[in-house]
Amino acid sequence: MPEVREETPLTITETSTPNVILDVQQTSCCIVGGGPTGAVLALILARQGIHVTLLEAHKTFERDFRGDVVHGGGMELLDQLGLTERLLDQIPHSTAKAIQYIIDGQTIPFVEWSHLKGTQYPYMTIISQSRLIQFLTAEAKRYPNFQLRMGANVQQLIEEDGSIRGVRYRGQGGWHEVRSHLTVGADGRFSQVRKLAGMELIETAAPLDVFWFRLPRHASEPEGLFVRLGNKRFLVTYNTYDGNWQIGYYILKGQYREIQAAGIEALRQSIVEVVPEFGDRVQHLESWKQVSFLSIKVGRLDHWYRPGLLLIGDAAHVMLPMGGIGINYGIQDAVAAANILIEPLKHGKVELNHLARVQRQRQWQIQLIQNLQYFMQRQVSIKALQSGYTFKLPIYWGLPPWRDLIARLLAFGVLPPHVKAEYRL
Numbered sequence: 001m002p003e004v005r006e007e008t009p010l011t012i013t014e015t016s017t018p019n020v021i022l023d024v025q026q027t028s029c030c031i032v033g034g035g036p037t038g039a040v041l042a043l044i045l046a047r048q049g050i051h052v053t054l055l056e057a058h059k060t061f062e063r064d065f066r067g068d069v070v071h072g073g074g075m076e077l078l079d080q081l082g083l084t085e086r087l088l089d090q091i092p093h094s095t096a097k098a099i100q101y102i103i104d105g106q107t108i109p110f111v112e113w114s115h116l117k118g119t120q121y122p123y124m125t126i127i128s129q130s131r132l133i134q135f136l137t138a139e140a141k142r143y144p145n146f147q148l149r150m151g152a153n154v155q156q157l158i159e160e161d162g163s164i165r166g167v168r169y170r171g172q173g174g175w176h177e178v179r180s181h182l183t184v185g186a187d188g189r190f191s192q193v194r195k196l197a198g199m200e201l202i203e204t205a206a207p208l209d210v211f212w213f214r215l216p217r218h219a220s221e222p223e224g225l226f227v228r229l230g231n232k233r234f235l236v237t238y239n240t241y242d243g244n245w246q247i248g249y250y251i252l253k254g255q256y257r258e259i260q261a262a263g264i265e266a267l268r269q270s271i272v273e274v275v276p277e278f279g280d281r282v283q284h285l286e287s288w289k290q291v292s293f294l295s296i297k298v299g300r301l302d303h304w305y306r307p308g309l310l311l312i313g314d315a316a317h318v319m320l321p322m323g324g325i326g327i328n329y330g331i332q333d334a335v336a337a338a339n340i341l342i343e344p345l346k347h348g349k350v351e352l353n354h355l356a357r358v359q360r361q362r363q364w365q366i367q368l369i370q371n372l373q374y375f376m377q378r379q380v381s382i383k384a385l386q387s388g389y390t391f392k393l394p395i396y397w398g399l400p401p402w403r404d405l406i407a408r409l410l411a412f413g414v415l416p417p418h419v420k421a422e423y424r425l
């Protein structure tokens with residue numbers, strides 16, 4: 001089979017306590033995972049003078065398997081942290097104000113964020129996620145009580161008297177230990193912390209997978225997020241910050257090998273069938289090495305915490321890619337957790353009821369949005385992939401109340417948290 005880049009979970013190589021531990025560090029909060037969720041939480045805690053250590057398994061933040069869309073709700077929170085002006089000044093970005101369907105060449109308007117009231121960011125911001133995280137961690141590094149350890153692959157939890165008291169990670173030269181009042185697992189959809197704590201993700205069947213790649217974009221082409229349907233194909237395209245189209249080519253689960261076996265030329269042709277204007281550039285897709293494969297996984301945890309341990313972000317709830325809301329929900333979890341945990345952390349007294357409050361505040365909203373994503377997937381994505389040219393959008397899809405509801409939910413969720421006034425800059 002030709003080579004496609006596919007995200008694989010990190011593996012645990014050692015289960016017994018290592019003989020040699022090179023150093024032991026004491027901190028208040030140890031956050032595992034330098035994704036958007038972990039980076040935002042670390043920054044807010046660091047600003048409040050809390051000793052926080054952020055552990056990231058990879059040596060850099062550069063990776064294929066990252067989304068790069070931040071919706072209005074996420075931008076509002078970054079703004080409340082006093083970050084957006086400098087962020088947008090320093091990092092190239094683009095915006096998309098609407099989602100439109102293009103079915104057999106006909107354009108059908110859907111979500112219009114530009115109609116949203118009460119926000120400074122009525123659009124999605126498309127920005128390199130790795131640069132966003134570099135920016136957030138650079139901000140946090142201004143505080144001496146913040147530590148970032150890259151190449152720190154957490155493989156063990158330290159458990160004493162029924163509580164999690166920190167982690168052991170494999171890093172430079174061998175094993176290291178971080179002891180903490182609170183450990184936060186923000187280590188993404190394949191979370192090791194979740195596994196090590198024996199917490200099981202309740203997975204729901206996700207009948208789709210996606211190929212993820214880029215093609216050049218002409219400056220004269222319209223901006224926005226376009227869902228392109230036809231001939232049993234389902235493609236999502238949006239303009240990136242560096243002059244390309246980001247393309248999600250959705251397939252039914254199980255079709256992966258068949259499509260790969262048909263070869264890259266067959267993939268190129270099928271793209272042109274749905275997006276004829278890409279005929280002048282599909283040749284840029286020369287090999288499967290330029291294509292990432294994302295096996296879609298959806299699920300959620302029943303319990304987000306144990307004594308001394310909290311899981312947030314993708315580690316607690318893996319969302320469908322529909323709407324690109326994973327980063328927003330991770331940032332919202334981080335803000336909600338910080339609002340609740342800052343005072344207990346300052347006093348070294350994080351109780352179970354604090355952790356339960358984080359879950360209570362966030363879990364129902366996430367379930368609601370996951371259910372909405374399933375509904376939209378059943379109504380459109382799956383039908384479009386199965387029914388080819390006979391596919392029609394449901395009649396209510398174009399009605400303003402439905403469109404406006406989806407616009408608001410994608411941008412903000414149901415009851416978005418706000419950074420508490422005393423924690424703003």
Ligand SMILES: Cc1cc2nc3c(=O)[nH]c(=O)nc-3n(C[C@H](O)[C@H](O)[C@H](O)COP(=O)(O)OP(=O)(O)OC[C@H]3O[C@@H](n4cnc5c(N)ncnc54)[C@H](O)[C@@H]3O)c2cc1C
Nearest residue numbers: 033035036037057067069154187188313314324325326327
């Ligand atoms: C291809 C793709 C496209 C996407 N597009 C979008 C989009 O456009 N918009 C959007 O909002 N969302 C998108 N998403 C989802 C989004 O990327 C996630 O929801 C979001 O990144 C979750 O953030 P997180 O911080 O919770 O987890 P992650 O971003 O997954 O970060 C977890 C971090 O933990 C680290 N880690 C894992 N295990 C360990 C360990 N044992 N020790 C130490 N560190 C560890 C990982 O290296 C990683 O850096 C996309 C996802 C994919 C895969």
